[in-house]
Amino acid sequence: MFHPVGYAPAYLRVSEVIRGRILRRELQEGEALPTETELARQFEVNRSTVREALRKLESNGLLGRRRGGKRLYVTRPTRESVGGGLSQALALHRARVVDVWEALQAVQPGIAAAAAERRSVQALAALEAAARRFAEGTSGRDEAVNEVAAYFDALAEAGANPVFSLLNEPMLRLLRPSLAVIIDRVPQARGRIEAAQSAIVAAVRARDAKTAAEWMARHVRDFRRGYEVAGIPLSTEVGDALGGAAGVS
Amino acid sequence: MFHPVGYAPAYLRVSEVIRGRILRRELQEGEALPTETELARQFEVNRSTVREALRKLESNGLLGRRRGGKRLYVTRPTRESVGGGLSQALALHRARVVDVWEALQAVQPGIAAAAAERRSVQALAALEAAARRFAEGTSGRDEAVNEVAAYFDALAEAGANPVFSLLNEPMLRLLRPSLAVIIDRVPQARGRIEAAQSAIVAAVRARDAKTAAEWMARHVRDFRRGYEVAGIPLSTEVGDALGGAAGVS
DNA sequence: GGCATGATATTGTCCGACAATCCGACAGGC
DNA sequence: GCCTGTCGGATTGTCGGACAATATCATGCC
Numbered sequence A, B: 001m002f003h004p005v006g007y008a009p010a011y012l013r014v015s016e017v018i019r020g021r022i023l024r025r026e027l028q029e030g031e032a033l034p035t036e037t038e039l040a041r042q043f044e045v046n047r048s049t050v051r052e053a054l055r056k057l058e059s060n061g062l063l064g065r066r067r068g069g070k071r072l073y074v075t076r077p078t079r080e081s082v083g084g085g086l087s088q089a090l091a092l093h094r095a096r097v098v099d100v101w102e103a104l105q106a107v108q109p110g111i112a113a114a115a116a117e118r119r120s121v122q123a124l125a126a127l128e129a130a131a132r133r134f135a136e137g138t139s140g141r142d143e144a145v146n147e148v149a150a151y152f153d154a155l156a157e158a159g160a161n162p163v164f165s166l167l168n169e170p171m172l173r174l175l176r177p178s179l180a181v182i183i184d185r186v187p188q189a190r191g192r193i194e195a196a197q198s199a200i201v202a203a204v205r206a207r208d209a210k211t212a213a214e215w216m217a218r219h220v221r222d223f224r225r226g227y228e229v230a231g232i233p234l235s236t237e238v239g240d241a242l243g244g245a246a247g248v249s
Numbered sequence C: 001g002g003c004a005t006g007a008t009a010t011t012g013t014c015c016g017a018c019a020a021t022c023c024g025a026c027a028g029g030c
Numbered sequence D: 001g002c003c004t005g006t007c008g009g010a011t012t013g014t015c016g017g018a019c020a021a022t023a024t025c026a027t028g029c030c
Helices: A010-023 A038-042 A045-060 A079-092 A097-118 A122-133 A141-157 A161-187 A189-205 A209-230 B009-022 B036-043 B046-059 B079-092 B097-118 B123-134 B141-158 B162-185 B189-205 B211-229
Strands: A064-065 A072-074 B063-067 B073-074
Touching: A010 A038, A010 A045, A010 B079, A045 A064, A045 B046, A064 B079, A072 B123, A079 A161, A079 B009, A079 B079, A079 B097, A079 B141, A079 B162, A097 A141, A097 A161, A097 A189, A097 B097, A097 B162, A122 A141, A122 A189, A122 B097, A141 A161, A141 A189, A161 A189, A161 B036, A161 B097, A161 B123, A161 B162, A189 A209, A189 B211, B046 B063, B079 B162, B097 B141, B097 B162, B097 B189, B097 B211, B123 B141, B123 B189, B141 B189, B162 B189, B162 B211, B189 B211
Parallel strands: none
Antiparallel strands: A064 A072, B063 B073
């Protein structure tokens, strides 16, 4: 019958006002925020309150600091910050490798198709470079995993669709540990990945969306085989590795 | 030759420690956090510092408050909190409706297929209920939009894949405003949506993944037609409506 | 022009304080 | 028995002030 009466502490109201300003682009990316003291003066709250508001925006990725800098600048959430939040949420929702794999299966062919349709010359070059780096097989397992991720990223980037780019990140992040295991344990993994990558690159170069999507679908199915061969149960929860090295010790 | 020497302010270190504890499930969901004073004592920092750390975790959705409550509890990020962050990021990355639509096109058929394969009896009932609510056509434009979103949510839920559930939210949120325009301007929109929904429901009931995916693909393609008929440019940036009513006035 | 230098501004952190209010217990009335 | 009113304690939200460390910037020097 009645709606709960709304109340919000000052630190929340302050952060919402600033957030709104950023989303409405009244505060533009790269612009420096006023100093904490100045904000406190304008909002007529204490500096501690302002600081709490800033911390919220900071972890949303809307504010950031230039390396070693002191002032806060308006930034837009990076792939990393968005991906971090999302993969953290997925880990807490007990997502399993099979769940992430299934999502990959759904999304990646579309990404490959988009890349084939719209890739620019530069994006194609970047994609080819990523494939080459993996193909060189510089031995290290962790480097290899990074290169696979970089390849997927380059592909999403070539699709020129920010939604794809942002969705890509968390899935790759979550699969990283298990992918490392596959590369370690399945001898033919590198070869198969390399083959798929170069086939997809070729399709993207030829702007052949259909073939790109098909190869990608095959590629993703292959990952599932990889899990089975490597003896990783599909019901393993992802993100067991998270939380340890989340950033600062 | 040398890595930049790491330094992190105390509020960050504190929040990372707590975050790690949560991700490692040493702090379980639903558990109450110690009081701020107690945390300050244990971490040997000031209460203000602890509060800044808590604000960060709060906006990550890892901590929350029970309605009207005072204490903080460990929570896992809800679809809303994750979706909010993601759609905010997408808005700032200037994602356009066509980008979101493309992602929808990639993901939704997979979701429908997963739902068909794994739906439980309850999930099916929820999906049918959602479809019925929309079909009743209770007139209001905004209610209709909500019901469409609820339908997609129910479908993702039926897929029993947390990745799908979490990815669904932000896309729907971003499409909401334009969907409202479509329903307003395109007379036959309701009918077509209703037809697609019931076809998909039927396929899900019959556990026919292929048909479910095909109908969903058609359904999503239809949305694109809707945009064109409604005269919404596909290059419209999503989230122009965001930022205004982000929460608190 | 580029670079050392010093003054200034700003952040990170602390301390102490107080009002509001949530919580739990407790008593009283229907 | 259950609901309501009361009350003390605990906890959060907010404030003011303080200070060390250091990023920033204008200055002067080569």
